[in-house]
Amino acid sequence: MYTVGHGKQVDEPVAALPAEALAAFHEVTVFLQVAPWNGHPFMRERPDSPMRTRTFGEGGAGMVTYLIVEYRRLVEIIHVVWYA
Template identity: 35%
Template sequence: MYCLNLDPIAEEQIKAVPEGALRPLAELFTLLETAPWSGQPFNPANPRGNMLTHAFGERGLATYLVLEEQREVHVLRVEWP
């Protein structure tokens, strides 16, 4: 199990996510606690990097950092266009 941490900017961005997307976002956070490597590389040129993105809901995207040795996931940004 990984510990999930939210960056202050991500916390502010979550407030702007529509109500209908909050459940998919919560489901994503649950997934990140158990399988954080399920996302896509943030930088396709570095597919083994520890910064990843994961889609949620219809249009959402979370960007996060996996610190494997610490068993932590740091959610850096939550975007909803």
């Protein structure tokens, strides 16, 4: 399992998520604990890059961008956005 963390820059977007998005965001954090490499590469040209994205919510209305630090078994969420 991986530890999931995030910096202060993520606190505000997470706090601004609508109520219907919170459960989906929690599901994404659980996914990141178990299988972070199953996210999509942030840059298609570098498919093995540790920087990844994952959508969440109904219709993929939210997206999380994260960095995998494999040697520490850490996933650092660096950006969260909600489009709806």
